[in-house]
Amino acid sequence: MKKVGLKEIAEHVGVSTALVSYVLNGQAIEKQVNKETAEKILSAAEALNYRPNQIAKSLKMRKTHTIGLVVAEINYRFSTGITRAIEGEAKKNNYTVIYGSSNENQEKFAELVNVFINRQVDGLILVPAEHSEEQIRFLQKAEIPFVLVDRNFPDIKTNYITLDNYKAAYKATEYLIATHHRRICMVNYKTTLFNLLERNRGYRDALKDHKIPFKQKWLQSINVEDIPQALDHVLTATDPCDALFFATDTLALHGLKYLNRKKLNVPGDVSVLSFDESDAFELFYTPITHSRQPLEEMGKQAVNTLLELIDHNKISKQISLEADLIIGKSCKES
Amino acid sequence: MKKVGLKEIAEHVGVSTALVSYVLNGQAIEKQVNKETAEKILSAAEALNYRPNQIAKSLKMRKTHTIGLVVAEINYRFSTGITRAIEGEAKKNNYTVIYGSSNENQEKFAELVNVFINRQVDGLILVPAEHSEEQIRFLQKAEIPFVLVDRNFPDIKTNYITLDNYKAAYKATEYLIATHHRRICMVNYKTTLFNLLERNRGYRDALKDHKIPFKQKWLQSINVEDIPQALDHVLTATDPCDALFFATDTLALHGLKYLNRKKLNVPGDVSVLSFDESDAFELFYTPITHSRQPLEEMGKQAVNTLLELIDHNKISKQISLEADLIIGKSCKES
DNA sequence: TTACATACTTTAAACGATTAAAGCAAGGGG
DNA sequence: CCCCTTGCTTTAATCGTTTAAAGTATGTAA
Structure with a gap:
């Protein structure tokens, strides 16, 4: 099947490509194309199964x-x-x-x-x-x-x-505070990305505004593979955290897997709050409270x-x- | 910043676009372009931050x-x-x-x-x-x-x-039989798609070859929203199935959710085998046995x-x- | 009869690249 | 002095569209 372009249609009908182009672009009336001619062109295009070459069109139209x-x-x-x-x-x-x-x-x-x-x-x-x-x-x-x-x-x-990452994190932290958590750990990536750092800021400001003194070790800035150490660190201390606030769903997923492995119950042993939802949360035994982006x-x-x-x-x-x-x-x- | 094309480079160096094209396409030697000219062209292209217009190239090169x-x-x-x-x-x-x-x-x-x-x-x-x-x-x-x-x-x-869907389903079913399951239910979509039907065929042939008489109700051909009824049907019968073979991960996911809701334990109450793996399986309490596609x-x-x-x-x-x-x-x- | 509007239609130059073919200058052989 | 190479460069057509501008034929008014 050889390619059919404007030229083929034009030849088939016996007119110029310009006319074909006008008709096929709906400018038949504007350009005062003879009605019969227009119809012939349209049916020829149909019959020959014309497909405009978008590449050529793009080039011309920029x-x-x-x-x-x-x-x-x-x-x-x-x-x-x-x-x-x-x-x-x-x-x-x-x-x-x-x-x-x-x-x-x-x-x-x-x-x-x-x-x-x-x-x-x-x-x-x-x-x-x-x-x-x-x-x-x-x-x-x-x-x-x-x-x-x-x-x-x-x-x-x-x-x-x-x-508004600041606000989202602030509100989430506030929710944890309102549900009587007092030792809230934030698990975030070690990063320079503004939007993620804003989550830390929201978290810290929420603590501050509710007069909860912040402890440095509660803010874990890590890579995902360091989840186990990080969680060990905050969960087995003398004063273990009662809530984990994961700054992304990926971090939460790995965190939950680790909790499963350690047979720690959510929320029995520790509360969990996540940013966004991973598909994987669906089959976790408990629906995860999370901040959802629109x-x-x-x-x-x-x-x-x-x-x-x-x-x-x-x-x-x-x-x-x-x-x-x-x-x-x-x-x-x- | 106006667009720079071959023409701009050509003008800048004082040659024709043809020469520029040759050099930029690595045909400098083949086309015997003067070395100095070639270098001038290359550095001009660099300096002007030339980006070839792929659309034009595509049109020409088809x-x-x-x-x-x-x-x-x-x-x-x-x-x-x-x-x-x-x-x-x-x-x-x-x-x-x-x-x-x-x-x-x-x-x-x-x-x-x-x-x-x-x-x-x-x-x-x-x-x-x-x-x-x-x-x-x-x-x-x-x-x-x-x-x-x-x-x-x-x-x-x-x-x-x-x-090879037939073989994959056959092997999976055989595994269930080998692990002493005798009332194996296959949950598949109601479909005309050949590849999915092949899975049914593999399942049935495996049963037959191991002399397990097939019961019609074991093969559930359904839409995903009918999972609850289907599972109720095969699990609460007088002779309930001891294994569920889901023909796709999506079906398995919905099936597992339903089992969770009904507080049925896997594999305590019923064994589960799936085709493919959903991300969601990651946080299920038990790793799901499944047939994995390469x-x-x-x-x-x-x-x-x-x-x-x-x-x-x-x-x-x-x-x-x-x-x-x-x-x-x-x-x-x- | 001339002029001009109306109703169509064609011509041809783009868009930005590629590339066969032709062009040109310098040097060498006869 | 003429012709042919060699080495390098330009010309111009092409890809498939779009679209101003120009062309043509017919009708109408002055």
Whole structure:
């Protein structure tokens, strides 16, 4: 089956490609194309099973109707959730999403961004990897439309959609305090990422505002493989923690696995609160109380902000969304 | 920052775009370009931060270096696994993957395939939705390179990579029999999909070969929301089943949730065996014995088969891979 | 009869790359 | 002095679209 393009249709009907293009783009009336001719063209296109070559169209129009999305790590629940939301919203607006995962690696992040730019995406939605400030600055200088999601760099002024991490963590901590926990441990990554550090700040401020003196060892800033030592440290002390606040679902997952292994009961032996929900929580014996990010909303806002940026240029949006605290049964309510 | 193309470099150096193109494509020697000129071109490209316009290149070369991937449902573990594998292998070969999910809907499947074709993907990797035979036949007639993964239609001769579902189910059932289970229930979707039906066939043949008379009610062909009734039916009978063989991880997940709700212990009250592993199994109190598909291998084979098809045309490959039975602790070994 | 509007349709130049083919200058052989 | 190489560079067509601008034919008014 040979390719059929405008030319083939034009020959078949006996007109020029221009006319075919007009008709097929719905400009038949505007361009005053003879009705019969228009009909002939339409039915020829149908009969020959014409498929416009989007590549040629993109080249001419300098518009690919494609968004590049870079997430931090495809395995995160956050990533699949936000991807889904973004794809849905993009599709509504007739955009395709091509995406890749940086695996939290700054170089891979830069590489993906470059690949997308070469493919002439109309804009980018990015969950930036740690230390990718330089790449972001480059995008600004190059005037490439982009919006950050989930993470932003406080000292670079960009468009972004994030969670109000401070508030979410504050509220979560407050909930633990209200349910009579007094020795609350926060388990977070050892990181420089602003959004994660904001969670620590929310946690600490909540303690402070409720007059609970903070102990340094309650704030565990670790890598995921160090969960066992960290939990041992805070759970077997003379004054063991009565609640574990995990700053991400991945940390919580590993934490819960460790608790299972140690046969520690949740919430009997220790209360657990998580940020976000992992699929894996579904079969844990107790529903995990967690702070839920509005992924749908984030994705929607991200796409819409980006499209505004692409179409009308030069807008500035910094959006903070609020998390919902979903009450499960993983915190003792005594 | 205005766009820099071949033209800008050419002007900057004072040569024609042809020369620039040659040098930038590593044909400097072949085309006997003056060494100094070549160097000037290269450094100009660097200095101006030249990025080739892949769209223009694709149009000219009639090659996009893009693969279209359609999965059945983004939420399946199988889908994320195979996507990951395919992306990895594609990247190794300098291909980009654009993908979409049909959500098991035949029309959405066809639509996605069309979008990809319009975008001039070089080939397709497809997990076909139920009843999409027509679309597959169309692709064959149009001579568009594609390979099916996971699912194939026995009466259409295509290239495909699947699991040997019959054998996997046979072996799994045999394991249950070997561990002294005699009333084994198979829970599968109500479907016409060949690969899923093969699992039933494997199950039944294993029973037959071990002289266990099959009872109709042991084979539950249902929709996922009917799990509760189905399990009630087979577990509360006068002669309740001693093992549940779930044909997919999704079914198993819902089954386990139901067992949790009913406070039925695994494997104390009933043994459980699953096809594939859901992330959610991680926090179940007992590791689930399951048949594991070699996703990495499938993805790799799919990409390589497709690339052969794209490059050398006209090959025919039907590949069946074997599953591994991963022994957990969800089957009583008495 | 001329002029001009109306109703269509075609021409041809883009978009940014690739690449066969042609062009040009210098040097060597006869 | 003419012709042919060799070494290097440019010209121009092409990929499949879009779209201003120009073209043509017919009808109508002055």
